Amino acid sequence: MSLFDWFANRPKSGSPPSVSQAQEREIADGLWTKCEACGVMTYTKDLRANQMVCPECNHHVRVYSDERIRQLIDPGTWIPMDEHLIACDPLQFKDRKPYSDRLLEYRKKTGLRDAIETGRGQLDSLPLGLGVMDFRFMGGSMGSVVGEKITRLIEFATRDRLPVVLVCASGGARMQEGMLSLMQMAKTSAALERHRQERLLYIPVLTHPTTGGVTASFAMLGDIILAEPKATIGFAGRRVVEQTLHEKLPENFQTAEYLLGQGFLDAIVPRTQLKPTLVRLIRLHQPVEQPLPLIAPTLNLSGLAVDS
Amino acid sequence: MTTEQRKPFLLDFEKPLAELEAQIQQVREKSAEMGVDLSEQIHQLEARAAQLRQEIFSKLTASQKLQLARHPRRPSTLDYIQAISDEWMELHGDRRGTDDSAIVGGVARLEGQPVVMIGHQKGRDTKDNVVRNFGMASPGGYRKAIRLMDHADRFGMPILTFIDTPAAWAGLEAEQYGQGEAIAYNLREMFRLQVPIICTVIGEGGSGGALGIGVGDRLLMFEHAVYSVAPPEACAAILWRDAQKSPYAAEALKITAPDLQSLGIIDQILPEPLGGAHASPLKATEILKAALIQNLQELNQCSAQKRREMRYQKFRHIGIFTEVSA
Ligand SMILES: [Zn+2]
Numbered sequence: 001m002s003l004f005d006w007f008a009n010r011p012k013s014g015s016p017p018s019v020s021q022a023q024e025r026e027i028a029d030g031l032w033t034k035c036e037a038c039g040v041m042t043y044t045k046d047l048r049a050n051q052m053v054c055p056e057c058n059h060h061v062r063v064y065s066d067e068r069i070r071q072l073i074d075p076g077t078w079i080p081m082d083e084h085l086i087a088c089d090p091l092q093f094k095d096r097k098p099y100s101d102r103l104l105e106y107r108k109k110t111g112l113r114d115a116i117e118t119g120r121g122q123l124d125s126l127p128l129g130l131g132v133m134d135f136r137f138m139g140g141s142m143g144s145v146v147g148e149k150i151t152r153l154i155e156f157a158t159r160d161r162l163p164v165v166l167v168c169a170s171g172g173a174r175m176q177e178g179m180l181s182l183m184q185m186a187k188t189s190a191a192l193e194r195h196r197q198e199r200l201l202y203i204p205v206l207t208h209p210t211t212g213g214v215t216a217s218f219a220m221l222g223d224i225i226l227a228e229p230k231a232t233i234g235f236a237g238r239r240v241v242e243q244t245l246h247e248k249l250p251e252n253f254q255t256a257e258y259l260l261g262q263g264f265l266d267a268i269v270p271r272t273q274l275k276p277t278l279v280r281l282i283r284l285h286q287p288v289e290q291p292l293p294l295i296a297p298t299l300n301l302s303g304l305a306v307d308s
Numbered sequence: 309m310t311t312e313q314r315k316p317f318l319l320d321f322e323k324p325l326a327e328l329e330a331q332i333q334q335v336r337e338k339s340a341e342m343g344v345d346l347s348e349q350i351h352q353l354e355a356r357a358a359q360l361r362q363e364i365f366s367k368l369t370a371s372q373k374l375q376l377a378r379h380p381r382r383p384s385t386l387d388y389i390q391a392i393s394d395e396w397m398e399l400h401g402d403r404r405g406t407d408d409s410a411i412v413g414g415v416a417r418l419e420g421q422p423v424v425m426i427g428h429q430k431g432r433d434t435k436d437n438v439v440r441n442f443g444m445a446s447p448g449g450y451r452k453a454i455r456l457m458d459h460a461d462r463f464g465m466p467i468l469t470f471i472d473t474p475a476a477w478a479g480l481e482a483e484q485y486g487q488g489e490a491i492a493y494n495l496r497e498m499f500r501l502q503v504p505i506i507c508t509v510i511g512e513g514g515s516g517g518a519l520g521i522g523v524g525d526r527l528l529m530f531e532h533a534v535y536s537v538a539p540p541e542a543c544a545a546i547l548w549r550d551a552q553k554s555p556y557a558a559e560a561l562k563i564t565a566p567d568l569q570s571l572g573i574i575d576q577i578l579p580e581p582l583g584g585a586h587a588s589p590l591k592a593t594e595i596l597k598a599a600l601i602q603n604l605q606e607l608n609q610c611s612a613q614k615r616r617e618m619r620y621q622k623f624r625h626i627g628i629f630t631e632v633s634a
Binding site: 088175176183184212264 | 478
């Protein structure tokens with residue numbers, strides 16, 4: 001299911017054109033960042049201050065779990081959960097390389113234990129459960145650990161009556177764990193069903209890319225579903241869909257904008273607006289301390305014909 | 309059906325057996341032609357054939373099972389439904405503008421008990437397969453399925469689903485109408501339903517397309533059926549970068565019933581007649597019917613609340629990982 005188009009789509013290495021050697025050195029130092037969309041150079045510090053959104057063209061540079069948590073959660077309030085869960089290799093899976101080797105490599109390369117970070121924290125002082133998928137770790141794919149961490153997060157939030165926000169970025173189910181991965185779709189959906197029965201708010205935020213088994217489970221089960229501009233969101237991989245057709249796919253196919261038009265998203269929210277939007281939505285769904293005043297605002301009814 | 313017509317559907321690993329059977333046939337003809345008694349020789353050959361069949365079918369590889377699961381003569385959902393029900397009426401449509409024929413469903417009676425039956429329907433021939441889209445359902449199929457399950461829940465009818473699909477349909481319209489949302493919705497809602505749900509993989513369980521009607525209190529699987537996170541061909545193309553490596557992928561993905569039972573994913577393996585379900589559809593039907601009735605009787609012992617809790621816990625415990633000390 002998860003078609004992992006990203007394997008083939010990974011950017012080829014090679015230097016960008018028309019960048020001076022001095023600038024190249026500064027890119028390498030991380031001082032400047034060149035926008036992959038418009039080519040304009042921005043001070044990395046400024047880019048970070050703008051939450052990794054290109055100030056020139058509004059391109060959303062991919063951000064990972066640590067950065068995303070920093071952007072959303074009030075400083076000093078983040079309490080990570082279930083960091084001690086790590087993937088083993090239940091099928092002894094080996095393709096061109098053993099899965100166990102791949103896991104070690106990705107752990108070393110990313111410093112992460114798997115493809116999601118979960119925890120609780122505050123958003124403008126509002127407590128919530130937050131999960132952020134990390135595309136760096138095997139394309140954000142969902143195996144037993146991702147499924148278990150999400151399920152534990154949702155169960156915790158159900159017990160503590162907290163809203164849940166899941167920032168999605170995933171190629172789908174992790175093939176190397178076979179059917180165990182597929183069943184995580186059902187497991188996470190089951191936990192969401194209970195959260196929902198308690199009338200608690202769940203908001204997935206779909207970022208680039210959200211595909212396969214993640215789209216076919218928790219990504220599409222939000223009470224309210226948000227997405228980042230231009231994120232790729234879909235079930236089947238674009239090229240798989242292309243193979244079933246004799247015509248070309250629409251230009252914006254499987255973009256957030258396309259899904260919004262089809263009625264599958266509530267809103268596309270620029271990253272710089274994400275935190276205030278989430279805060280507003282969570283506040284709107286909290287019980288009001290002061291119910292509507294008993295005395296309605298007076299309406300002037302004079303001049304209206306009223307049957308008696 | 310004559311032997312001649314069956315020939316095109318002979319699977320590779322069945323060839324030695326077919327050759328032996330052809331040989332037996334020749335000896336028989338010779339015996340009749342020449343009026344000599346060759347019954348001793350025929351007897352010996354037949355014993356050898358029986359032994360060979362037993363050998364072949366007792367140690368099938370994952371990719372051989374995949375071939376059996378996709379066998380064009382393997383009984384389909386409608387074959388089973390019609391054979392196990394006292395009565396059956398197919399119902400149509402998702403009430404959202406489509407009626408997907410890759411998923412069928414309706415009301416039926418199983419040994420007197422009203423039930424709702426739903427399953428993927430593969431075509432019985434090429435023409436039928438075009439109509440059925442080879443059993444690859446569109447969002448409308450999943451929405452029809454959940455509509456029928458809600459119906460079952462309202463009227464207290466147990467739900468029996470039959471899984472037999474290569475994958476959910478990956479066409480433009482499927483994406484346009486929310487394939488992901490349709491499957492996701494079913495996954496969540498099937499945990500809400502009060503009535504017993506039994507899912508049986510009768511042939512091919514293809515990823516999310518199968519799971520979309522695959523959440524239940526019991527998950528049964530025929531002996532030679534397969535259930536995979538992704539089609540082995542697709543997996544081979546992605547992980548091995550070579551679609552020809554599909555047999556390796558089929559092996560590595562652990563898609564057979566015994567593998568899935570040991571991973572804690574399925575609850576019961578239904579034995580198939582020797583040679584596979586298609587070799588004796590009547591026998592396969594009896595086995596299925598008996599298993600469904602037995603499981604339903606067990607599930608009926610529990611309260612709806614208990615069943616739902618058990619359904620939750622069943623899926624809650626799927627997953628294998630390590631907990632290390634921080
Ligand atoms: Zn830019």
